[in-house]
Amino acid sequence: MSIKNIQKLKQFGIFQNHTNTNAKDFGRYNLFYGWNGSGKSTLSAVFRCIENKANSEKFPSSEFTVSIDGGIPITQANIAESELNVYTFNHDFIEENISWNSIVKSILLVDKEKIEEREKLEELKKAQKTDAEAFSKESEEIRKLDGAVSKFETDSARHLKTSLQSIDTTDRYYLNYDKRKFEAFISENIEATKTDAPLLDEERIIELTNAAKPDQKKPISFAKQNINQETFTKAKERLDHLLKTSVVSKTIQRLVEHGDIKTWVEAGLDLHKRHDTNQCEFCGNTVTEERTKQLEAHFNDDYKAFQDRLVKADSWLASQYIQASILPAAGDFYEELKKEYSEACIALEKATADLNEEISTWHSTLKEKTANPLETGLTVEAINASLIKAFNDAMTAISSIVGQHNHKSDNFKEETDKAKKRLELHYATTEVKTFGYHDRKKEVVDRTAANNTLKTTITNRKTEIRTLKDSLSNEGLGADQFNESLHKFLGRSELTLRFNPVKKGYEILRNNSESVDGNLSEGEKTAIAFVYFITKLKENNNNIEDTIVVVDDPISSFDSNHLFHAYSFMKKNCEKAKQFFVLTHNFTFFKLVRDWISRKNKRDNQNIANFYVVKASNERPRASTYTDAEPALTLYNSEYHYIFSRLLSLKNQQALETDDHFLAANLSRKLLEAFLSFKFPKNRGNFANLFDAAVSASASPEDVGKEKIRKFINEYSHNDLIETNEDFVENLIGESVSVITDIFEWIGELDEKHHQEMMDVVT
Numbered sequence: 001m002s003i004k005n006i007q008k009l010k011q012f013g014i015f016q017n018h019t020n021t022n023a024k025d026f027g028r029y030n031l032f033y034g035w036n037g038s039g040k041s042t043l044s045a046v047f048r049c050i051e052n053k054a055n056s057e058k059f060p061s062s063e064f065t066v067s068i069d070g071g072i073p074i075t076q077a078n079i080a081e082s083e084l085n086v087y088t089f090n091h092d093f094i095e096e097n098i099s100w101n102s103i104v105k106s107i108l109l110v111d112k113e114k115i116e117e118r119e120k121l122e123e124l125k126k127a128q129k130t131d132a133e134a135f136s137k138e139s140e141e142i143r144k145l146d147g148a149v150s151k152f153e154t155d156s157a158r159h160l161k162t163s164l165q166s167i168d169t170t171d172r173y174y175l176n177y178d179k180r181k182f183e184a185f186i187s188e189n190i191e192a193t194k195t196d197a198p199l200l201d202e203e204r205i206i207e208l209t210n211a212a213k214p215d216q217k218k219p220i221s222f223a224k225q226n227i228n229q230e231t232f233t234k235a236k237e238r239l240d241h242l243l244k245t246s247v248v249s250k251t252i253q254r255l256v257e258h259g260d261i262k263t264w265v266e267a268g269l270d271l272h273k274r275h276d277t278n279q280c281e282f283c284g285n286t287v288t289e290e291r292t293k294q295l296e297a298h299f300n301d302d303y304k305a306f307q308d309r310l311v312k313a314d315s316w317l318a319s320q321y322i323q324a325s326i327l328p329a330a331g332d333f334y335e336e337l338k339k340e341y342s343e344a345c346i347a348l349e350k351a352t353a354d355l356n357e358e359i360s361t362w363h364s365t366l367k368e369k370t371a372n373p374l375e376t377g378l379t380v381e382a383i384n385a386s387l388i389k390a391f392n393d394a395m396t397a398i399s400s401i402v403g404q405h406n407h408k409s410d411n412f413k414e415e416t417d418k419a420k421k422r423l424e425l426h427y428a429t430t431e432v433k434t435f436g437y438h439d440r441k442k443e444v445v446d447r448t449a450a451n452n453t454l455k456t457t458i459t460n461r462k463t464e465i466r467t468l469k470d471s472l473s474n475e476g477l478g479a480d481q482f483n484e485s486l487h488k489f490l491g492r493s494e495l496t497l498r499f500n501p502v503k504k505g506y507e508i509l510r511n512n513s514e515s516v517d518g519n520l521s522e523g524e525k526t527a528i529a530f531v532y533f534i535t536k537l538k539e540n541n542n543n544i545e546d547t548i549v550v551v552d553d554p555i556s557s558f559d560s561n562h563l564f565h566a567y568s569f570m571k572k573n574c575e576k577a578k579q580f581f582v583l584t585h586n587f588t589f590f591k592l593v594r595d596w597i598s599r600k601n602k603r604d605n606q607n608i609a610n611f612y613v614v615k616a617s618n619e620r621p622r623a624s625t626y627t628d629a630e631p632a633l634t635l636y637n638s639e640y641h642y643i644f645s646r647l648l649s650l651k652n653q654q655a656l657e658t659d660d661h662f663l664a665a666n667l668s669r670k671l672l673e674a675f676l677s678f679k680f681p682k683n684r685g686n687f688a689n690l691f692d693a694a695v696s697a698s699a700s701p702e703d704v705g706k707e708k709i710r711k712f713i714n715e716y717s718h719n720d721l722i723e724t725n726e727d728f729v730e731n732l733i734g735e736s737v738s739v740i741t742d743i744f745e746w747i748g749e750l751d752e753k754h755h756q757e758m759m760d761v762v763t
Contacts, residue, residue, distance in 0.1 A: 001084060002026070002579045003548060004067040006046060006626075012062040013042040014616060014624040022627040025067075027610045029597040032583040032626060033590045033633055034614030039624030040583040043614060044090040044552035047581065051086040053079055080136050085542075085578075089533040090552035097536075098529055100508075100520060121468045124461060131458050138451045146444050149437070150179070156431040157182035163427055164420060167212045174420070186432065189425055194438055198422075198429040205426065210335035211408075211419035219406040220328045224399040227322070227355070227391050232383040235320065239362060242313055243369050243378040245306065259372035310370040317363050322352045322391070327398065333405050336419075341401045348394035354387045479506060481538075486531045489565050495524060530554040530566065534573045549577040555589050567592040583614070587639035594634065632762065640674045645762040647671055651740040664736045668743055669713045675747055675754075699749060705742045712739045 005025045009018040034040045046064060049056050055076050056062055066074040074082050161177035168174070173181075192198050200208070272278065278287045325348065333341050362380050369378050408415040432438065479497045487493040495516075497506035508516045508528065520528070533551075537544060551574070555566050567589060574580055584590050597609035611629035616622050632645035647667040669687070676683075676690040680697075683689035695706050748755035 001071045002028075002069050003050075003084070004069045006043075006064065007067050007073065008063065008065040009046065010063040012046065012056065012059050012064060014039040014622055015042060016621065016623040018625045020067075022625075023612055024610060024628055026579070026581075027608045028579055029600060029609040030579075030581045030612065031590065031593050031597060031609070031629075032581070032612045032614055033587070033629060034583070034585060034616075034626075036585050038585075038614045038616045039626075040585065040614050041090055041552055042624070043626065044088060044550055044583055045092065047086055047548075047550040048088040048090060048092050049079060050074060050082055050084055051088050053082050055079060078140075080140070081133065084548055085546055086548045086550065087533070087537055087542075088550040088552070089530065089554060090550070093533060094529045097532065098525075100516075100525060117468060121465065124465050124468065128458065128461050128465060131454060131461070135451060135454050135458060138447065138454070142444060142447050142451060145440065145447070149440050149444060152431075152435050152437065152440075153179045153182050156428070156435075159431065160424060160427050164212075164424060167209055167420070167423075168214045168416070170214060171420070182428070185424060185428055186437070189428070190438075192425060193429045193432045196429075196433075198425040200422075200426045205423070207336040207339075208419045208423050208426075212416050212423060213335065214416065215334075216412045217332065217334055217405070217409060219409045220332055220402050222328055222399060222402040224395050225325055226395060227388050229385060229388050232388065235317075235362075236380065236382050239313070239317070239366065239380055242310060243365065243380070244376050259375075263371065307370070307373050310366070310373060314363070314366050314370055317359070317366055321359055322355050324349075324352065325395075328402065333401070334408060337401050337405055341398065344394050344397035344401060347390065348398065351387055351391035351394055355383065355391060358383050358387065482506070482531060482535045485535060485569070486527060489527050489531050489569050490524070491565065495520075495528070526554060527566075531569070534569065537573065544574070544576050545578055547577055548579040548581075549574045550581040550583075552583045553585060555584065555586055563589050563592070567596075571596060587642070590633075598634070640671075641758075641762065643667055643671045643674065644758055647740060648744070648759075648762060651737065651744065664740055665712060668709070668740065671747075672709075672713070672743065675751075679750060694746070694750060697750060698746070706746070709739055709742055709746070712736075 003026055005020045005023065006018070007020045009015040032040060032043070045056060045058070046066070049064075050066065063076055064074075068074060068084070071083075072078070074084075157177055157179045160182065161174060164174040164177065165171070186193060189198075268281070271281070272287065279285075280287050327345060327348075330338050330342055330345075358381075365378050365380050369375060479499050483493075483496045486495060486497075494511050496509050496512050498509055498512075499505075500507050508520070510516050510519075530551075533554075537547065537549065551570060554570065555563055563586070570582075570593075582593050584593070594611065601607060601609045611634050612626045613629045613633060614624060614626045616624040630642075630646070632642045647664065650664050650667070672694075673687050673690065676687075676694050677685075680690055680693040683693050691710055695701050698706065744755070
């Protein structure tokens with residue numbers, strides 16, 4: 001697999017929002033050109049991240065998408081799983097491997113004669129790679145699973161908070177309910193939440209919701225009334241006795257048979273005695289003495305006494321009806337008790353009505369006996385025991401509800417807290433079961449334990465690999481190869497590396513004896529760093545043909561001779577790389593590499609070498625991107641040609657973007673500085689003196705256009721050092737095109753032939 005392109009690069013240093021819209025896909029050889037500060041080193045850091053299989057510590061919020069031929073794109077999310085073999089030379093590589101005041105890290109070159117150990121090492125490395133990938137992949141899966149569990153805990157805590165906080169907005173525990181409290185609650189009720197027992201139906205949820213409300217009520221007074229079954233048992237015995245009792249009398253059959261006539265006659269007899277008359281008040285006839293005696297014999301004293309007993313029994317039985325109890329108002333109860341209380345009241349009312357109905361049946365029978373005391377065939381049924389039980393049960397239920405109410409009033413906070421906890425358990429169990437929380441939690445624990453076992457295996461094997469590497473390594477061979485390459489690179493042999501077994505690295509010596517102690521030129525440092533990098537490419541029998549090599553500016557402070565050495569050394573050692581990337585700001589070095597890889601396109605008649613330019617905008621904040629290189633870079637043999645062509649293209653545009661105006665100012669300075677340095681070599685290195693010399697040599701030194709050019713370049717080029725006012729951009733945009741035109745006319749005035757030939761070359 002090889003790298004196809006960098007599709008997206010966001011918040012990665014100066015690359016704020018790069019997308020691969022203006023650049024062709026990478027080939028086998030890829031050359032980038034860009035001035036200092038354009039973002040080349042930052043771009044190389046992307047490759048370094050892929051090499052290290054880790055995101056950038058400098059840009060932790062960065063996002064990127066690197067497309068891969070024949071593979072899944074590499075992003076910040078899956079970079080640890082990358083299988084690319086990448087080696088990157090840049091400033092980060094140098095910092096990690098070389099301390100200029102003390103030591104260079106070791107180079108691991110394997111003794112070729114220890115074949116069996118090398119084979120074992122390769123097997124261990126393969127197993128290590130397989131296990132490391134498995135560990136990394138499983139770690140990511142566990143992380144995702146644990147993240148899902150964590151998100152569930154956060155979401156569930158929010159759901160519970162919403163449900164419970166709405167009941168009582170004064171309860172700070174639920175007001176601040178969060179993931180931590182949810183986890184603690186589940187831990188305390190782990191066994192309960194594994195069952196369905198805590199789950200409530202809608203009716204019970206409503207009851208507990210009402211019970212949890214912070215509305216405290218006053219206690220309720222209630223006197224419980226009970227009915228004793230024995231009372232009605234004895235009453236029936238007495239009633240049965242009365243109904244079966246008769247008296248001895250000389251009865252008149254018609255009065256026995258007709259109770260209404262008996263009552264009428266009995267009342268008439270009493271009236272006649274009280275009024276002392278034997279005249280019938282109804283018919284007017286005389287009531288004979290014999291008839292009076294017959295009637296008195298029927299209504300004798302025993303009869304009257306028994307009848308008096310019946311009247312008293314009637315009065316007592318009338319007092320046995322169940323009176324409606326004085327019950328508390330339903331509104332006095334807590335909301336969750338009202339339904340049960342109403343049901344108990346209804347049951348009491350029904351039991352009372354049923355009992356009174358049976359008592360009324362007794363009463364009717366007794367009245368019938370009273371109307372005809374001599375009747376002995378009347379009977380009554382016993383009061384239904386189930387009705388007495390229903391009455392007493394209803395009373396007990398009401399008393400219990402009153403007791404619950406009063407208990408809650410006396411222990412209000414404790415009882416409301418119980419209701420809340422019961423609701424909390426219901427809601428928590430519902431969430432847990434819906435998500436499968438316990439199973440997923442267990443899965444995280446089990447998979448983490450298994451992955452930790454694999455990690456232990458990897459750690460132990462790492463020690464084994466290190467031990468085997470130490471037995472195979474030949475540090476002296478590493479130093480020899482390095483020194484040979486360094487001497488060829490520098491063209492002299494006074495700098496050497498010597499392995500120090502105590503420091504586990506190479507000391508840098510001058511003249512093979514003196515420690516440099518940091519006393520190295522920038523060119524020497526660059527040479528040592530780059531040769532060290534190339535030597536590291538061969539470490540552990542690394543195959544260059546399976547390696548993607550990235551080189552960022554290996555030419556700091558080199559003169560032209562060393563530029564050629566660096567180019568030749570890089571070409572010799574990196575030409576066979578699977579894919580090769582070079583980034584540089586030096587046009588001479590760019591040209592050397594460009595000409596080398598361009599020939600490969602011509603020879604192989606295919607597009608295996610590509611050229612790009614890294615550009616940074618001049619706006620605030622600055623932002624970079626890379627695009628295909630312009631023809632001026634790929635065709636001309638000097639940076640001067642490139643700058644001349646770029647500025648001329650801006651001059652010929654109908655309209656310029658804001659970025660182009662800033663670019664015009666910088667290019668104008670670079671072009672004039674290069675041209676005037678050649679034209680007036682005595683003032684080389686001092687742009688102000690060069691400018692004055694050019695003005696003096698002009699046909700019209702007093703021309704205001706020259707001063708306009710000077711002001712434009714001084715104020716707007718290198719604008720990162722200039723304080724601007726509100727009119728800065730507006731002035732710049734207004735002056736850019738006319739100033740560029742004046743610059744080209746001035747170059748033509750100072751050297752017409754040069755100007756004409758340059759125009760012929762670039763147009």
